[in-house]
Amino acid sequence: MCRVLVIDDEPMVLRAMQLLIESRGYTVAAAAGLAEALNLVENGYRPEAILADYRLRGQQTGVGVIHAVCGACEQAIPAVIVTGDTAPERIFEIRSHGYEILHKPVHPDRIDQVVASLCAEAHTGNAAGCTVC
Numbered sequence: 001m002c003r004v005l006v007i008d009d010e011p012m013v014l015r016a017m018q019l020l021i022e023s024r025g026y027t028v029a030a031a032a033g034l035a036e037a038l039n040l041v042e043n044g045y046r047p048e049a050i051l052a053d054y055r056l057r058g059q060q061t062g063v064g065v066i067h068a069v070c071g072a073c074e075q076a077i078p079a080v081i082v083t084g085d086t087a088p089e090r091i092f093e094i095r096s097h098g099y100e101i102l103h104k105p106v107h108p109d110r111i112d113q114v115v116a117s118l119c120a121e122a123h124t125g126n127a128a129g130c131t132v133c
Helices: 011-023 034-042 062-073 088-096 108-124
Strands: 003-007 027-031 049-053 079-083 100-103
Touching (some): 003 062, 011 027, 011 049, 049 062, 062 079
């Protein structure tokens, strides 16, 4: 089954997303930010899909963490940004990196669809957005 990395700096949101995705049969690792995500990779976890919140603590963004994970894995990984931010410049920034945006709150059925799509993309080798840095 597909390995999914979920990134969010809100512990309750992170745990809820992890449990939801795991309940669908996926292998899920959770990280609150860049350091935790890179630690997972350094310890051998290789995500096939990433769902990342846009705004993270310490001026980090989901886009930056995704790019760092792709670089550490030396491969493109399909990813989606989850955000409550609807500012046009934020939407433009996220889309300019090639990512789909999921606006909070996200219905569990939509998360199911997105994870299935990301995993299918990973298995065809057509990862959009995330490139090897």
